[in-house]
Amino acid sequence: MAIDQLLQFSVFEPDQIACMRAAYEDDLDALQPTQRQGPITELVAKKIIIEVVQTGERDPDRLRERALRNLIIAMDHE
Numbered sequence: 001m002a003i004d005q006l007l008q009f010s011v012f013e014p015d016q017i018a019c020m021r022a023a024y025e026d027d028l029d030a031l032q033p034t035q036r037q038g039p040i041t042e043l044v045a046k047k048i049i050i051e052v053v054q055t056g057e058r059d060p061d062r063l064r065e066r067a068l069r070n071l072i073i074a075m076d077h078e
Contacts, residue, residue: 002037003045016052023048023064030068047071 003024007017024045033040047067057063 001045002041003048006042006045006049010049012052016058019058019060019063020048020052022060023067026060026064027068027071030064044068044071047074 001021001024003021007020010017012020027044027048028036028041031040031044035041044067047070048063051057051063051066051070055066057066
């Protein structure tokens, strides 16, 4: 899982990691990528981690929504 690779040596607490993992899985379910490994899954993982670092959000639902919204905005600007 892309998020596990990015969090492998992180300083996040177990509850934070669980929150990020839940948001990551929900976002992938919403996006329905053709593969669970690849650039889009890594981008989703990075967006979620950035949201946690920048906002301190710990609620998986709000985290999922923010990361997904920022991902869609970033894709619209490409």
